[in-house]
Structures are given as structure tokens and as C-alpha cells.
Amino acid sequence: MARKPATRAEFTLFDVVYEDGSLRSNRRVPSDVLGGLDGDAAARAVIEEQDRIIAEKSGTPAVGVKSIHRSGSKNIDRAIRPPRRELASD
Numbered sequence: 670m671a672r673k674p675a676t677r678a679e680f681t682l683f684d685v686v687y688e689d690g691s692l693r694s695n696r697r698v699p700s701d702v703l704g705g706l707d708g709d710a711a712a713r714a715v716i717e718e719q720d721r722i723i724a725e726k727s728g729t730p731a732v733g734v735k736s737i738h739r740s741g742s743k744n745i746d747r748a749i750r751p752p753r754r755e756l757a758s759d
Contacts, residue, residue, distance in 0.1 A: 682740035683712055688733040695740050713737050 680697040687693070696719070698712040705711060717734055724731035 681712070683709075683716065683737045684740050684742075685716055685737050686735045688735050691732070696737075709737060709739065 678700055681700050681703055682695045683698055684692065684694045685696050696716055698715045702711045702715055703709065713734060716737060717731075720731045720734070
């Protein structure tokens with residue numbers, strides 16, 4: 670039986686939350702861009718550039734990025750879901 674090919678480390682996947690509340694999962698960012706001290710901040714610039722190009726081609730305005738998180742991280746839930754409120758007792 671053949672072995673599964675190893676996953677490529679060429680790209681890192683990000684989940685993006687936009688200002689209008691929409692979510693796009695698994696946005697690809699080249700891994701070599703993420704190597705500096707900025708960490709994932711460089712990924713935001715790459716994703717915004719990708720969105721600008723897509724908006725130009727489609728003729729629709731680009732929506733601002735609210736937050737980005739690596740795909741599979743639990744932080745994305747905090748960005749989307751409103752905080753839990755304690756129930757007021759009567």
C-alpha cells in the first residue's frame with residue numbers, strides 16, 4: 670500500500686472574519702511570508718491584497734478585515750460569537 674503524501678508547508682491556512690460579520694475559511698498565505706517578527710500580521714497584508722485583487726476583478730467593493738486566525742485555532746469562536754451574558758435572576 671502506498672503512503673499518503675506529506676502535507677506541504679508551502680502555505681498556511683487562515684480563517685478571516687470581515688467587518689460585515691462574514692467568515693471565509695482556509696485562506697492560503699505563503700508560509701515564507703510569516704517568518705518574521707510580525708508573525709501573523711504579515712498574513713493580514715497578504716489577505717487584504719488578495720481581497721483587493723478579487724474586488725477589482727469582480728467589480729464589487731472589498732470588505733474590511735476584522736480579524737484573522739490560523740485555521741483550526743479556537744480563537745475564531747471568540748471573534749464571531751458574542752460574549753455570554755449572565756442571566757438576571759428575578
